[in-house]
Amino acid sequence: MPVTRRNTPTKTPLFSQHMPGGPYGYADIMRHVGDIFFVQSTHASAVDDSGHGRTPEAPFATLDYAVGRCTANAGDVIYLMPGHVELVASAGALDLDTAGIQIRGCGSGTLQPIIRFTTAITADMDVDAADIVIENVNFQAGFADITAAIDVNALNFTIRKCRFTEQTAALNAVIWIQMPADGAAAGLTLEDNYVYAPDTANTHWVNFSDTGAG
Numbered sequence: 001m002p003v004t005r006r007n008t009p010t011k012t013p014l015f016s017q018h019m020p021g022g023p024y025g026y027a028d029i030m031r032h033v034g035d036i037f038f039v040q041s042t043h044a045s046a047v048d049d050s051g052h053g054r055t056p057e058a059p060f061a062t063l064d065y066a067v068g069r070c071t072a073n074a075g076d077v078i079y080l081m082p083g084h085v086e087l088v089a090s091a092g093a094l095d096l097d098t099a100g101i102q103i104r105g106c107g108s109g110t111l112q113p114i115i116r117f118t119t120a121i122t123a124d125m126d127v128d129a130a131d132i133v134i135e136n137v138n139f140q141a142g143f144a145d146i147t148a149a150i151d152v153n154a155l156n157f158t159i160r161k162c163r164f165t166e167q168t169a170a171l172n173a174v175i176w177i178q179m180p181a182d183g184a185a186a187g188l189t190l191e192d193n194y195v196y197a198p199d200t201a202n203t204h205w206v207n208f209s210d211t212g213a214g
Contacts, residue, residue, distance in 0.1 A: 033075035037066045040081035056081055063103065063115070064094050072129065073100040080137065082107030087142075089119035092126045092151075099129035099154075105136035105162075116167065117149045118142035127185075130155040134162060139176065142167045145201050148178035156187035164195040164205065172199035177206040186214035 038059040040046055045058050048065035052058045056079075060066045063078065063086045070076040078101060080086075088094045094115065096103075105113040115137055117123040123146055132154070139149065139162060159177075166172050176197070179185055188206070195205050 032077055034071065035069075035074070035076045037069060037076070037078045038081060039063050039066050039078060039086075040084045041086065042083045043081070062086060067096055067098050067101065070098040070101045072098050073131070075100065075102075077102045077104060080105045080113035082111035082113070084113040086113070086115045088115060088117045088123050088125055091120075091122040091124055093123065094125040095128055096126065096132050097128040098132075100131045101129075102133040103135070103137070105134075105138075108136075112136060112138045112163065114138045114140050116140045116142040117146050117173065121145055121147050124149055124151050127152045127154055127157050130157075132156075133158040133160065135160045136162065138163045138165055140165050140167050141171045141173045144171055146173040148175040148207070149173040150177045152177060152179055152185045152188060154185055156189070157185065158189040158191070159193060160189075160191040162193050164193065164197065166196065166199065169199070172197065172202055174201055175204045175207045177204075179206065179208045181209035188214070 037053045038056045039053070039062065040056070040059040041061050043059050046052070046061040048061045053060040053066060053069060059081060063080060066078045070078070080103065086094060107113060115125065117140070121143065123143060127150065141149065164176050179188065190206070197205065
């Protein structure tokens with residue numbers, strides 16, 4: 001007797017997403033369970049509004065705006081495109097306040113996306129929500145003796161495969177990563193990063209004010 005074959009559904013690690021005003025896109029569910037946004041300050045079509053950010057051809061202009069478009073704990077991913085430069089010119093000018101997002105830089109060498117601290121010694125990036133991951137970004141001091149460039153105030157912050165550098169020899173961060181004194185930011189993870197901090201005023205890459213829980 002002939003064998004009857006049934007068409008049975010097969011699961012794959014890929015899933016589809018429909019982009020507003022565009023076609024369906026397919027992505028790896030392990031890396032993209034939520035929305036995907038693109039940021040590139042140097043792109044001619046970059047604008048911070050609701051009609052941008054969904055494709056590399058029409059990206060957002062700033063990471064700070066992209067963070068605000070994300071949904072907490074939904075697995076949203078922000079891609080910083082090659083050549084992007086995010087200027088952080090004052091205290092809290094860049095606030096990572098949406099939990100569970102991932103920020104991934106695209107490009108290497110001179111094309112690696114930059115988060116540059118400039119204009120004031122108080123310029124810093126605040127991490128105010130839990131479970132945030134940053135990968136492949138160049139954190140760059142663009143001002144002299146920045147007090148503490150990254151202020152971590154939430155649990156389980158991860159920095160992976162990033163660089164910490166100085167725009168010129170006279171520009172530096174005294175402390176790159178500041179942890180709080182109350183243990184509210186336990187679970188800091190630092191993996192495979194490169195730190196270049198030769199200035200004599202530098203004191204810490206990471207300053208644990210408390211016991212550094214986790």
